[in-house]
Amino acid sequence: MSRSLIFKDRNKLSPYYIPKRLPHRDQQINMLLSIYDSILRNIWSAYPRFTQIIGATGTGKTCTAIRFGELISEKAREEGVNLQHIYMNCKVDGVTRYVLYGNLVRKVTPKIATKSLSPEEMIRQLIDYLRFEEIFLIITFDEIDYFVQMSPKEHIIYDLTRIPEIHPGEPIPIVGEIFIARSLKWHDYLEPGEKSTLGINIIEFPRYTSRQIRDILEDRVKEAFQPRVVLDDTLDLISDITANPPINGDIRVGLELLYCSGVLAENTGSNKVLPEHVRRVYSEINPTITSEDIMNLDRDGKLILLALVRGLKTSKSAYVSLRDLRKFYNIICEEYNIKPVEDFEEHVQDLIYRGIIDMKSLTEIGISGATLVDLERFLNNLLKQLEERT
């Protein structure tokens, strides 16, 4: 492969890449450290601390939690404590206790076979294992708002905050739980008892301003692009677009704009990434759905979204009915030689909770934010992404 004149390392623009430095999130990281730092010195008598991280999409919640996890386990190691941070994402790791705990146990150790265990037994065995091995955990539960919306009857918070009571009066190996949500609205799904055990440690993640977005993207430009390829004007434009409505500071969109503008520059033989590239790319991306959202979908979710895109394109309107959506879905399943899911409507509900599709009524299903952009161009782009990733 010939060397790119535009990119040095395009992986540095992936939504999963976490840079060493997280500008404008020092305060949040320090707050987390101050909450969990103090337990390191007397970890054997520590009581668990629950923290909530609240902020809109693309405010750096996930990457900050992961970076904090690295920092705290490093500090623990210096104090001779084996403290591990486990990151769970409810959108990926499950929205029933059974599936979520199974994945939690697997992330900690392959030594516990979870298959025939109940959720309670999984946690009990995990605790026994941790005590025996003298391992302590801080667990982050990301997208917890999605979990409680999907499965309010699981009473996950009751369950998770009660873990310390399993062996009252003895050291507790799970010393911290961090819950990440997009807003405080997720409390509406909790019982009063759950809300009170959760406590009031809340760390807010404000939306990034244009200036802050520029700082973050500037770092990323240095890592991902060849020197002097991205013009200052280009960065200014991306930062302004990202900071203002309808994006409202979602840094994921800024990174995606940067990446796609680079690809466009490369494909059109330009040796600079220009504002003009950004403008063209912006007209084709969706303000609310990024490639990360699509990658996080399971196969059935992708196929239903694909069916919706095809349906919208065929009907040439902003909405299709649930009935038509099902028809398009069945056709797609035939094409891919896949058995249609039985709980189709639950899958549609899942896409709604993820904020990817909108359902105004049974006859009006559309794509969130899609009315804000040129639907045709956007749908073509989404279709391309879905077909590549299905």
Ligand code: ADP
């Ligand atoms: P959220 O979880 O709030 O939706 P993420 O933590 O997933 O946001 O951030 C999205 C992307 O933006 C990730 O690729 C992350 O690396 C990057 N990012 C977010 N905040 C910062 C920051 N302060 N500095 C550098 N990169 C950041």
Ligand code: MG
């Ligand atoms: Mg996140």
